[in-house]
Amino acid sequence: DTGVSQNPRHKITKRGQNVTFRCDPISEHNRLYWYRQTLGQGPEFLTYFQNEAQLEKSRLLSDRFSAERPKGSFSTLEIQRTEQGDSAMYLCASSLGSGGGSYEQYFGPGTRLTVT
Amino acid sequence: QKEVEQDPGPLSVPEGAIVSLNCTYSNSAFQYFMWYRQYSRKGPELLMYTYSSGNKEDGRFTAQVDKSSKYISLFIRDSQPSDSATYLCAMTEPHGNNRLAFGKGNQVVVIP
Numbered sequence: 001d002t003g004v005s006q007n008p009r010h011k012i013t014k015r016g017q018n019v020t021f022r023c024d025p026i027s028e029h030n031r032l033y034w035y036r037q038t039l040g041q042g043p044e045f046l047t048y049f050q051n052e053a054q055l056e057k058s059r060l061l062s063d064r065f066s067a068e069r070p071k072g073s074f075s076t077l078e079i080q081r082t083e084q085g086d087s088a089m090y091l092c093a094s095s096l097g098s099g100g101g102s103y104e105q106y107f108g109p110g111t112r113l114t115v116t
Numbered sequence: 117q118k119e120v121e122q123d124p125g126p127l128s129v130p131e132g133a134i135v136s137l138n139c140t141y142s143n144s145a146f147q148y149f150m151w152y153r154q155y156s157r158k159g160p161e162l163l164m165y166t167y168s169s170g171n172k173e174d175g176r177f178t179a180q181v182d183k184s185s186k187y188i189s190l191f192i193r194d195s196q197p198s199d200s201a202t203y204l205c206a207m208t209e210p211h212g213n214n215r216l217a218f219g220k221g222n223q224v225v226v227i228p
Binding site: 004031033035040041042043045048055056058089091093095102104105108110 | 120122124148150152157158159160161162165167204206208213214215216217218219220221
């Protein structure tokens with residue numbers, strides 16, 4: 001069994017560049033979440049997919065951010081024209097789509113983004 | 117007021133002591149409560165998951181939920197140096213998107 005995987009683990013980019021992160025959820029999980037965590041804070045919800053449908057986006061997700069989950073499998077999170085304030089750990093989590101297990105979210109190791 | 121409050125103050129305890137952590141929350145719709153453990157520069161790992169009020173025990177870990185007071189706790193008995201990590205409380209409403217609302221986390225250091 002493989003858990004949630006994320007790539008890359010670290011990304012350093014210059015301000016103004018675009019970056020893309022990938023998340024591969026646990027195979028039988030059809031819900032996928034993106035969170036952002038800054039130093040000394042808990043993760044904050046960004047967006048959520050049920051299969052391939054993006055069902056909710058947080059107000060934290062500005063127009064520079066876009067997420068996709070083609071075919072309901074892996075997901076990508078793209079940040080365009082990065083800003084220094086985008087520096088954070090980007091976490092992906094997945095869960096079952098229904099039943100009691102749908103409340104148990106399992107996180108990947110995260111992608112740490114540094115914008116210089 | 118944040119939905120979930122968790123005093124982030126670091127906590128240092130000697131090996132073998134009981135660690136007591138807690139969170140308060142303001143959203144009475146929260147029904148599912150979790151505790152995550154996060155090691156430095158790693159993703160959060162689900163430790164405990166409880167529904168509504170009551171206690172749940174798993175080995176050295178006990179989670180308590182008091183919905184009337186909007187207060188949840190995590191106890192770690194016989195703490196070990198390997199328990200040194202940040203502990204995050206999280207909670208969610210039933211139905212809907214199940215987004216998790218997190219506290220800031222407590223950094224725990226268990227001293228051998």
